[in-house]
Amino acid sequence: MAAGTVAALALATAVPAAAAEPPTVDQDVAQLYQDVVDLYNGLPADALRDVDRLVESPIPRIGPRTQAAQDPIPGCTEGSLLTYANKLAAQLTPLENKAFDALSGLSQLYVQGVASDKTPQVFGTDGQYTPRATETIDKLRGFWDIESWNIQLVAWKGTDLGSQAKMAQTFSLGLAPAKVKNAAALATKVLYEIPALQGGRHPLLTLNAFSAPAGSLGGKRVALGDGLLDTVDLLGFDDVSVESVIGHEYGHQVDFAHDNHPRNESSEMGPDAYGGYFVAHAKGYAWNARTQQEVTYLDASIGDCYHSHGTPDQRKAAGAWGEKQATSQADPNRIIPSATMIEKFQREYPKLMPPATDQPAAAAVAAARG
Template sequence: MHTTPTPRITRRGLLAGAGAGAGALALGLSVPHAQAAPVSLPQANIDQLFDDFLARHAVDHFNRPFTRAIDPTQYECTPDDAVDVWMTAQMARLSEQDRQVIQEAGLDILPAVDAMLTTDVTGASYALTRHAHDLRKTFTKCQRFWDIDGSDITLMAMSTDIYTDVERMVRAYTELGLDAATSRELAEFVKSYVPSSKGLEGGHFPLLSFNAFAYSTFGQQPQIVDRIVMGEGLLRAYDELGFGDVAPQVVLAHEYAHHVQMEIGMITPDTMASSTPEGTRRTELHADASAAYFASHPKGLSMQTKRILAFGKVFYGIGDCQFASTGHHGTPKQRHAAAMWGVQVQESTRPKSRIRPTRVLRDEFDAKLPELIAPDA
């Protein structure tokens, strides 16, 4: 059955083929790799199948690879050095064979497809591990803070143990559009290959789950409940960059804000079906502002402004410059400005304990948006 789900998948790009152009975080890297003979994989155009899958599910924020289109005459769009250096270090550990397998077998796709479509959201495979306590606590606070009904949203992890589960991989491959025989052949290959790869860390290579997203089918598939999916690799990155005290909470708050948008009509099946770069940028920047507002609010996370913005510099530094893409999230400068605005709204509110209604905050944001995205802002 065709559905019109609305994920907000903030994937930060992963692998282009060897020698490909730079991705969103300089992923077309000139780094040494151990040479290995090419492996023999079943013929499957994963890139095209994935594009078709995204179109069927109205997903417009999960690009593979996530390339950057820079217009330096209008926008400042430089990736954050800290994230760039961290990702370069991760990529340097992969062999050429690892790269080939990730690209041609879609290893970076499987956990997201699995997390989007599983009905076993409370199963052990999808249990939070890294920062589980902080994430659950923040999730509960989000539900209490915003004036929408969030009781039907599930918080879960993106599971990389899928690489050991042939049946789950077969399902993911068939959902992408592969025939049953090819799906099983690929799944059996992945199960045998991943444990043998030192670079892939037994499937825990962080860039395979460097993602977080909110997802809903707007009730068109009742068995697929609304969800927020947190990737282990994304949280690991921010831990290693020194932001483990703020990253899990702020990333989750951003994704929860997308569910708020679904409830107040900013995101609907119609807006997803006719998404535009400008429309997506609006919802992404609003989610940035809402997350910062919640994180700094005394009834939210009550975080220090300096810490929120310090993390924001890194988090929003992986904004994108795909100005013509329907998945355009806003430039790093615009995303930082939106977060700063959210903090300023909270700081200017009297009494300090007052929480702005979601629709009021939306209207105030829309009035501010032209200033936030102005090229010379």
């Protein structure tokens, strides 16, 4: 009995084992990043096929990257929208950058593979762009001669990252089922434990738009990011933003419908031209010359300098060419068939591109003069 009493006293007075330390923010971000990498690696092989974002994100991206030249084009200055986005990205710490990378990749997968226009879509941080977006997609569906009933228009909102249910649906697209619940909870946790993310409202999370073809994850759709709309507003293009961006992204649907998948800058400049044709056309928005010019400057603002999407000057020229096709028609009400528009632009495209062999020569001349 004495021995038993001593043993009981020893157990009662033993120092309890140290509790496990809670994970740090750095550990949370690292785990979330790995979860999103695993999610992308678990997607079907063609899930992201031919999906191309409107602009090259200034933050690192999980998933396939657009192929671009390593060196910038001599004498080229990136457009104002990209310059502003790069400025925002430069303010991030390495930890914040990694969190943005994971969460922006996750939010794109949600809007591409889970979101649906079967539920009400709200465009803009306060819903201020919803009427314009709805009107624009309706006009485009009746304008171009392609199958349009199944092209969804969906809102890309960083605040969706705050819903564990939505994130669980997203992780279920490619993550092992046993990991889905914890990964979804972690995504929401990281969203709110890093102040720079602004609860999903930081513009960099959704500073983009994209168009997806029928064979990709989620099927035919156009996604319009709140961060893109906010930034375009800040840069002074608010009165043409929604119509121009959706017109461009719908232009990708025109290319998809005709199996036109160019692997050069015409993949983005073509939709600039189709969008310009739409906003200037009598049966589109019939915008006047001043507003048409504003559209071309918006096109220029998203130009880059890496043989990727077209330089600011090239994108401006493509949009202006499309507008001219509308305003110079003998019959202002005639809509050029979409297949014909593609052919016309492909003939025009080489004129908008300086010969590659001329660029080193021009750089050498500039250096000699300098």
